[in-house]
Amino acid sequence: MEQSSQDAGERQPVTKKEITADNPTWCPGCGDFSVLSIYYKLIQKRNIPHESVTTVAGIGCSSRFPYFVQAHGVHYIHGRALSFASGLSISRPDLHVFTFGGDGDAFSIGGNHFVHTARKNVKMTYVVMDNFVYGLTKKQTSPTSPLGFKSKTDNWGALDQPVNPMKLAISAGATFVARTSHTNPKHLLEMMDAAMDHDGFSFIECLSECTEFFAGAFDSSNPRKGGEFKLMPEDHDPTDEAAAYAVAGEDFPGRFGIFYQVQRPTKNALEAGVIEAAQSKFKGQQARDILQTNFNKMK
Numbered sequence: 001m002e003q004s005s006q007d008a009g010e011r012q013p014v015t016k017k018e019i020t021a022d023n024p025t026w027c028p029g030c031g032d033f034s035v036l037s038i039y040y041k042l043i044q045k046r047n048i049p050h051e052s053v054t055t056v057a058g059i060g061c062s063s064r065f066p067y068f069v070q071a072h073g074v075h076y077i078h079g080r081a082l083s084f085a086s087g088l089s090i091s092r093p094d095l096h097v098f099t100f101g102g103d104g105d106a107f108s109i110g111g112n113h114f115v116h117t118a119r120k121n122v123k124m125t126y127v128v129m130d131n132f133v134y135g136l137t138k139k140q141t142s143p144t145s146p147l148g149f150k151s152k153t154d155n156w157g158a159l160d161q162p163v164n165p166m167k168l169a170i171s172a173g174a175t176f177v178a179r180t181s182h183t184n185p186k187h188l189l190e191m192m193d194a195a196m197d198h199d200g201f202s203f204i205e206c207l208s209e210c211t212e213f214f215a216g217a218f219d220s221s222n223p224r225k226g227g228e229f230k231l232m233p234e235d236h237d238p239t240d241e242a243a244a245y246a247v248a249g250e251d252f253p254g255r256f257g258i259f260y261q262v263q264r265p266t267k268n269a270l271e272a273g274v275i276e277a278a279q280s281k282f283k284g285q286q287a288r289d290i291l292q293t294n295f296n297k298m299k
């Protein structure tokens, strides 16, 4: 019998069919579909074998993401996706870890993890599918809901100043900070591609409309709805922190593109150095002997 090229060890390019799992359970028209389809495109474009694709998420509609990817994935605790993803990233340098989540998952319950993962510069790509609302739990105010937004928790209209994800990420120490929208798949792919090339914590805020609980939220950024998709100013220098911060302060819908990008040693590289130095002291010794020596010291 003739051997197929697959049997002979030659892998065929990754197909969409191979990486597609289950039917997404999102509402018709939900922006999250667009993010998922671009993720499939990125995997195919980069030809990443499915066993090397790692998708981590928290809890929320957007965080159902890993269910729909035929590859390793984790639907983790609400707000804790980044802590799990950090361990994965540091222990498995052969993988590129992708983390997905919503605005509530990222900036409410997961707000502290966001800040610390950014400042530690753990190598991974984090895409926040920002719909300005809690979708899964049916319309509560989220940290990015605009002032005056009427929800089940603020039926008189939101009173609290919303988080600006770009400013938060820049000030926390993220080394790649970008913004895009589900309505512009080409731009979304461009941002995800650039984020994946970045050696460090790459963060993307992707506006992703919740058609069920905040329809029309992003029309002003969508040319098909009479809005404008404004790219970063042509002379923007992404290494200029103050300039990035200033652009992030523009009125909604603001700008789209890479706001900020710098190189700083990753937690992965720094920790690898520490581990290597520690291990070199015990070279050639069995783990149980090292343990015994330590126990002996405690006696």
Ligand SMILES: Cc1ncc(C[n+]2csc(CCOP(=O)(O)OP(=O)(O)O)c2C)c(N)n1
Residues within 6 Å of the ligand: 059, 060, 061, 062, 063, 078, 101, 102, 103, 104, 105, 106, 109, 129, 131, 133, 134, 135, 136, 137, 142
């Ligand atoms: C510890 C904990 N607290 C609260 C909840 C309830 N809960 C589930 S998802 C969610 C918010 C989801 O909003 P977001 O992260 O913006 O995702 P979306 O559904 O909008 O994509 C909340 C409060 C939970 N599952 N676990």
Ligand code: SF4
Residues within 6 Å of the ligand: 025, 026, 027, 029, 030, 031, 032, 061, 062, 131, 135, 136, 209, 210, 211, 212, 213
């Ligand atoms: S509730 Fe909103 S965010 Fe959730 S699936 Fe439906 S449209 Fe998408």
Ligand SMILES: [Mg+2]
Residues within 6 Å of the ligand: 060, 102, 103, 104, 129, 130, 131, 132, 133, 134, 135, 142
């Ligand atoms: Mg949300």
